[in-house]
Amino acid sequence: MKTSCKKHIFLPLILLLSIQQLSFKKAITQDKDERRLSVVVIDPGHGGKDPGTVGGKVQEKDVVLDIALKLGNQIKNEFPEVNVVYTRKSDVFIPLHKRADIANKNNADLFISIHANAVEQSYVYGTETFVLGQHRSEDNLEVAKKENSVILLEDDYTNTYEGFDPNSSESYIMFELVQDEYKEQSISLANRVQNEFRERAMRKDRSVKEAGFLVLRRTTMPSVLIETGFLSNATERNYLGSENGRQNMAAAIFRAFKAYKAEVEQKSSFHLATNDVKPQPVPRPVEATKKENTSQPTVTETKATKANDLFYSVQIAALKKKLDTTPENFEGLTNVFREDAEKLSRYFSGKYKSLKEAELQLETIKKKYPSAFVVAFLNNQLISVKMALELEK
Numbered sequence: 459m460k461t462s463c464k465k466h467i468f469l470p471l472i473l474l475l476s477i478q479q480l481s482f483k484k485a486i487t488q489d490k491d492e493r494r495l496s497v498v499v500i501d502p503g504h505g506g507k508d509p510g511t512v513g514g515k516v517q518e519k520d521v522v523l524d525i526a527l528k529l530g531n532q533i534k535n536e537f538p539e540v541n542v543v544y545t546r547k548s549d550v551f552i553p554l555h556k557r558a559d560i561a562n563k564n565n566a567d568l569f570i571s572i573h574a575n576a577v578e579q580s581y582v583y584g585t586e587t588f589v590l591g592q593h594r595s596e597d598n599l600e601v602a603k604k605e606n607s608v609i610l611l612e613d614d615y616t617n618t619y620e621g622f623d624p625n626s627s628e629s630y631i632m633f634e635l636v637q638d639e640y641k642e643q644s645i646s647l648a649n650r651v652q653n654e655f656r657e658r659a660m661r662k663d664r665s666v667k668e669a670g671f672l673v674l675r676r677t678t679m680p681s682v683l684i685e686t687g688f689l690s691n692a693t694e695r696n697y698l699g700s701e702n703g704r705q706n707m708a709a710a711i712f713r714a715f716k717a718y719k720a721e722v723e724q725k726s727s728f729h730l731a732t733n734d735v736k737p738q739p740v741p742r743p744v745e746a747t748k749k750e751n752t753s754q755p756t757v758t759e760t761k762a763t764k765a766n767d768l769f770y771s772v773q774i775a776a777l778k779k780k781l782d783t784t785p786e787n788f789e790g791l792t793n794v795f796r797e798d799a800e801k802l803s804r805y806f807s808g809k810y811k812s813l814k815e816a817e818l819q820l821e822t823i824k825k826k827y828p829s830a831f832v833v834a835f836l837n838n839q840l841i842s843v844k845m846a847l848e849l850e851k
Contacts, residue, residue: 506551513689591668
């Protein structure tokens with residue numbers, strides 16, 4: 459009877475807290491998509507009294523700290539303008555909620571949490587990257603339970619995490635109610651990380667997955683949790699325990715970060731400028747002379763000109779090389795066109811008269827190109843969608 463009562467109290471509390479969390483994220487990060495990626499928080503899991511996973515003499519806390527520091531140094535060297543913040547730079551214990559607080563207080567644009575895995579079956583190996591969500595399998599749930607169980611080492615964790623029990627499957631119901639504001643961007647980064655692990659670091663790709671991680675739930679920016687391998691597997695343990703292995707993993711994550719940064723800033727640039735050329739302002743209607751005392755015919759002509767020269771499209775890719783816009787190069791799309799800039803060629807699908815029509819096509823195109831987004835053109839020059847809507851008024 460007591461258990462049933464507790465359950466009925468717990469579920470409404472979860473719902474309330476999840477709604478508050480979503481509102482908090484929206485309030486803090488309403489305009490983040492318009493900014494450049496200038497702050498990244500790197501989170502080496504565990505530390506101090508929490509060794510994390512242990513395989514032989516190799517401890518997770520040591521492996522992931524070294525990978526994190528190597529990753530941060532690569533980012534600093536190539537992008538000195540990016541502020542790299544660590545949740546820890548030494549062997550110290552940092553509670554999960556403080557890790558998220560560090561990212562939120564620094565107004566981070568990206569949160570990367572680095573971990574290593576372990577299971578009872580020593581033959582299991584490979585890398586996987588998680589985004590916040592509801593577990594799709596028992597394996598994903600077990601990973602989340604393992605990473606969330608660190609809160610049991612924290613003082614007063616029951617109050618800090620609103621009664622959350624990391625070992626209770628019932629507690630994870632809350633993640634069904636949370637809609638991550640940045641899920642699409644998180645998945646984009648996660649996909650890039652796994653691609654780099656597979657193609658460059660030559661690691662087994664266990665894919666991008668969803669699970670309920672407390673540290674990701676509390677962040678207010680695109681966030682991923684990377685499992686760099688299984689310390690329970692002898693071969694993978696030796697790899698992650700080696701200097702060369704950790705360097706390779708850091709380099710793979712860095713390449714994914716670099717590509718993601720370019721993607722994010724390219725999208726932002728379409729809201730601010732176009733091919734480094736500012737669109738010419740639309741001529742205002744010539745004021746009628748005092749004698750005529752009317753300007754209505756001129757206004758009508760200008761609106762018609764705007765409508766004829768303005769259209770919407772969907773950007774599907776930005777590549778350094780130039781490709782023919784044939785269907786076989788673009789997943790069967792037949793209406794692709796290309797715009798060349800100094801360093802990149804951008805590829806677009808379709809020319810639509812209204813934003814609504816473009817957005818309808820976007821939903822279909824995203825099945826083939828998940829990072830696609832709507833843009834606008836005026837006089838064959840890219841402009842912001844906001845400007846396009848203003849011109850339509």
